[in-house]
Structure formats: structure tokens, C-alpha cells
Amino acid sequence: MSLGENLRRLRIDRGMTQGELSNKSGVGLGQISKLERNKADPTLSTLYKLMTALDCSADRLLMDKEKSGLSAVLKEQFERVSGLPEGDQETLIRIMDKFCIANGLRAMLDEHRVLIGISGSSGVADVLD
Template structure:
């Protein structure tokens, strides 16, 4: 088995595309394609990083035969189907969502109520069936955003309530304050998990990328100031403000991820 075939098989076993592997190694997708077709050979430092990434020794990676990881060495077996657990979970979630939809619809909540109750499972099921990478992370975001929207419209509650924690009074119901803190901590956890999930991506903030990065922070800061001033004057546009909050949260997560990847890339070079 050639080196290129070994790299291709190990990459497929991890569920990585050529572009994702290239980003993790800091090379172009064309370079990975050339390695896998044996048109070129990776440099020594890239071979070392490949062996670490796939959980195999350097000897197993470069030799012609028996290059698969052995049991107990931390690698994944080539016969393993990384997408199968997600597909199974996707089918189960779709069935659960459909059952919840029928149950609540028949119990008097109506079609809309059934969709509200079954939508988290249905959407997460579709994600598990269609997304190959980080399906669990995206499902976490879907559940959080749908839960946040439900609490906003059904209970008039969101994480901003934590701002009055120090002056909160017993008659205001401490359960609401606890739910607000749970929403806030869940948001922080998801942002941290997203940044951690993309930690191996290499990013150099130069030229246009640097401009977009700082423009993104400027847009985020300005929109946050406008939202803070607007919220003091009116709550009539609740739907728009919810969508605005979600967009700003997505932008903040993307900017923090980009900043961490750029910092890590710069540190590796020094």
C-alpha cells in the first residue's frame, strides 16, 4: 500500500475532507490531493503531524504494508464507520420528533404546538443524517436557540435577567433567575465548545482576512450598543430582537474562534 493510499484511507476513516485535513496541517487542498495520488511526498514535519493526528506511528504511516493502526495504540480501525452512530441517532431522533408531533397535536395543542414540541428532535435528526462533522455540536446549538426562543415568548424570560442578580427580590421568583443563569451558562459552554472544536484549524490574519476580522468586531460592538439603547425604549419588535441576538451570538462565536485559531497558528510558527 502506497503512502498516498494510506493517507487517503486514514483521512476517510476520520471523516475528514481533503480541505479539512489541509486546514489542520496549514497546507493547500491541492497539496493533500497530490500526496494521496502519490504525485508528491509530505515533508518530514507534515508526516509527523499526520502520524499524531491519525494516532499511528511514523513507521506505520510511511511503510508500504500494514500501515493501519494496531489495537490499543489510540488509532481508529479502518473498518469503523464514523458516520454510522450519527445516522442511527438521526433516525431515532426523527422518530421521536414525529411521535412528539403526533402526540401533542392529538392532545389539543394543534399542529403548531406539535411542531414546537417536535421540532428540536426533528431538526437534530436531520443534522445527524446530513452533517458528517460536529453533528453533536450543531445539535447543541439548535436545542439552545429553540429553548431560548421558547422561554422568550412563553415565559418572557432570557439570560439578561442575570444583570439584576444582586438586587433580586424573593417575590420575583428565584426559579426565573435560576433559569436565566442556566441559559447564560449554556451559551458560554456552547461558545467554548465551538472554539475548542475548531482549535486545530490554522488561520493567518493577513490582508483581507485581517480587515474582515476587525470589521466583524466593529459590527458586533456597534450592534450591541444599538441593541442596548433600543431595548430601553421599546419591546415591540421581540421577534426581530431575538433574531438580532442570535446573529450577534453567531458572529461573536465566529470571531472568538478565528481569534483563537490565529493565535494558535502564530504561536506554532514562533
């Protein structure tokens, strides 16, 4: 993700328009538009103004997914989820739990397929495959 994508996502997550972000940060509306489209490079003072207005860390604003790796992206997503209403958080927790259970069951099934294939019970292995 680029600075522009992060800026836009953070702004929208907070329910702000570009104009509202401009007013809150003191950064010109045209500059915010250019930054979100990756048509300008911000100064350090502009970054600080944006971080203050968006109440975010430099990491959240500047994170580059390709350089940071999936762990950093997951951390960022969990921080985003923490701002959602409690009911939505509970729904996402249930979804993640079900996904992890399904993934574990798939791994168990794959392991049993290997064991069945090794034991020579071709009839059962044929049914499972």
C-alpha cells in the first residue's frame, strides 16, 4: 500500500471527507487530493498534521504492505477492527474462529489421506480423494 491508499483508507475509516480532513489538519484540500492520488510527496510537517488529524501513528500512515509483510498488515487490520462497534467485532471474531477451525479440519483430513494412502487401503483412499 502506498501513502495515498493509506491516507484515503484512514480518512474513510474515520468517516471524514477530504474537506473535513483539510479543515482538521490545516493541510490544503488540493494537497490532500494529490497525496491520496500519489501525485505529491508530503513534507514532514504535513505528515505530522495528518497523523494528528487522523489520530494515527506514522506506521499506519506510511506502511508499505510489500515491505512490511503480512504480519504488519494483519496488525493494522486488527487495529482497524478495534474501532468497529462491539457487535461487529464479535462477528469478525466468530468468522475468524470458524475459518481457523475449518483450516485445522482440512489439515487433519489431508494428514489422514496421507496415512490412508501409506497403509494401502486403496478403496478408502479412492473415496477420500
